[in-house]
Every structure is written in C-alpha cells, then in structure tokens.
Amino acid sequence: MLDDQNLIVNQFFTLWAMLDPISHLTLFLGATSELERADRRRAAVMAVVFAFFILLFFGIAGQFVLHAMGISLISFQIAGGIILLLFSLTMVLGEPHAAAKSPLEPAGTALSTAIYPLATPIIAGPGAMLAIIILTDNNRFTIPEQTVTFAVLGVVLAMMLVIFLLGDGIGRLIGRGGTNVLRRIMGVILAALSVNLIINAFVEWLHLPAA
Structure with missing residues (x-):
C-alpha cells in the first residue's frame, strides 16, 4: 500500500511539474484573448481533452x-532526464517575459484555438510527451501501475482545466509576480526529479546497487 501511495505521489508531482498548469495559465489567457468568455471556456475544455488523448497515445505507443x-529506454531516459533538467533550469532561471514574447496568437475560433496552440504545444508539448513515456516504461511499471499513471494524468489535467476556467480571477489574484514565483518553485522540483531519472538510468545501466 505504501509503495502504491509513493507511486501516486511521485507521478502526481512529476506530471504537475511537467505540465505546470499555473505558469501555462498566462499562455492560455494570451492564446484566447480574442475569444468571448463562453468560447474561451469551450476552448479550455476541448484543449484539455485533446491533450489527454495525445499524451495517452504517447504513453501507450511511445x-x-x-x-x-x-x-x-535507458538511453531515452538519460536523454530525457537531461532535457527535463535543462527545461527545469529555464523555469528557475529563465525568462520572466517569455509569455509576452510568445509568438502564439489566437486562431479566432474555440475549436481551432483548442487544437493549436492550446492542446499542443502548450499542454501536450515535447516535455510532457517525454515525461509520460518515461512514467509508463513497460520494463519498470506493470499495467496496473501504468493505469494509475494515466489516472493521475487525468487528475492533473482536470486541475489544469479548473485553473483555466478560473483564469481571469486567478490572473488578477496572483499577478505576474506570483506566477513567476510558482513557476520557479515547480522548476526546482522538476530539476530534482530530472536528476533522479538520470541517476536511476545509470544505476540500471551499470547494475549498481540502488541508492
């Protein structure tokens, strides 16, 4: 039971740090700025659903x-861990004005905006695809454990949807400074998880005793 709880907690924080719903809120607000409020809500729902199926596909077939x-997979895990580490460093040290510089522009309709840029690359970006492949490794996780991962993914995306739906109020409440602080905190957590992925891959590759 304890192992199951540890798995759920680890998967949750990994996916939460990778998907980073809070910092993606600014991108969501920017991408849907020209939509009416009702269309913005529909775009949020469709984007989260599309992103879930994209990541589900990568988790199953990746x-x-x-x-x-x-x-x-060991090579992929090492490479993925390095990429995730670099990504986490940009979250901690990166560009405060990244959202303002983003070339993403509203597409004009709820459906088109939900597909691009919301579902991909904002939500189901390369980092998220990489994370879900690693977290559903057939050599490390059983089918029930992978099912738990997909369930946790659904929970994280559902929480992201709630944040998007409450986006206007949250944006006014925490402001740009609060968003940047939260992004850096999640970056530190993701950096630690990335290092752990790399170490575990080397332990398995070199047949070292587990730390």
Whole structure:
C-alpha cells in the first residue's frame, strides 16, 4: 500500500511539474484573448481533452516507437532526464517575459484555438510527451501501475482545466509576480526529479546497487 501511495505521489508531482498548469495559465489567457468568455471556456475544455488523448497515445505507443527505431529506454531516459533538467533550469532561471514574447496568437475560433496552440504545444508539448513515456516504461511499471499513471494524468489535467476556467480571477489574484514565483518553485522540483531519472538510468545501466 505504501509503495502504491509513493507511486501516486511521485507521478502526481512529476506530471504537475511537467505540465505546470499555473505558469501555462498566462499562455492560455494570451492564446484566447480574442475569444468571448463562453468560447474561451469551450476552448479550455476541448484543449484539455485533446491533450489527454495525445499524451495517452504517447504513453501507450511511445515505447514501441522507440523500440522500432532501435533506441533503448535507458538511453531515452538519460536523454530525457537531461532535457527535463535543462527545461527545469529555464523555469528557475529563465525568462520572466517569455509569455509576452510568445509568438502564439489566437486562431479566432474555440475549436481551432483548442487544437493549436492550446492542446499542443502548450499542454501536450515535447516535455510532457517525454515525461509520460518515461512514467509508463513497460520494463519498470506493470499495467496496473501504468493505469494509475494515466489516472493521475487525468487528475492533473482536470486541475489544469479548473485553473483555466478560473483564469481571469486567478490572473488578477496572483499577478505576474506570483506566477513567476510558482513557476520557479515547480522548476526546482522538476530539476530534482530530472536528476533522479538520470541517476536511476545509470544505476540500471551499470547494475549498481540502488541508492
């Protein structure tokens, strides 16, 4: 039971740090700025649903794609851990005005905006795809454990949807400074998780005793 709880907590914080709903709120507000309030809410719902199925596909088929390309999961985990670490460093040290510089522009309709840029690349970006593949590794996790991961993904995305739906009020409440602080906190957590992924991969590769 304790192992199951640890798995759920680890998956939750990994996916929360990777998807980072709070910092993505500014991108959501920017991408939907020209939509009416009702269309903005519909775009939020559709974007989260589309992103879930995109990540579900990568969680189920991603490892098979790697196998077909002759890429070992250990290599992918090390590379992925480095990429996640670099991404986390940009969250901690990165650009405070990244959202303002974003080239993303509203597409004009709820559906088109939900597909691009909300579902991808804002929500289901390369980092999130990478994280879900690693967290559903067939060699490390059983089918029930992978099912738990997808359930946790659904919970995190549901929380993201709530944040998006409450976006106007949250944006006024925490302000740009609060968003930047939260982004850096999640970046530190993601950096620690990334280092852990790299260490675990080397432990498995070199057959070292677990730390």
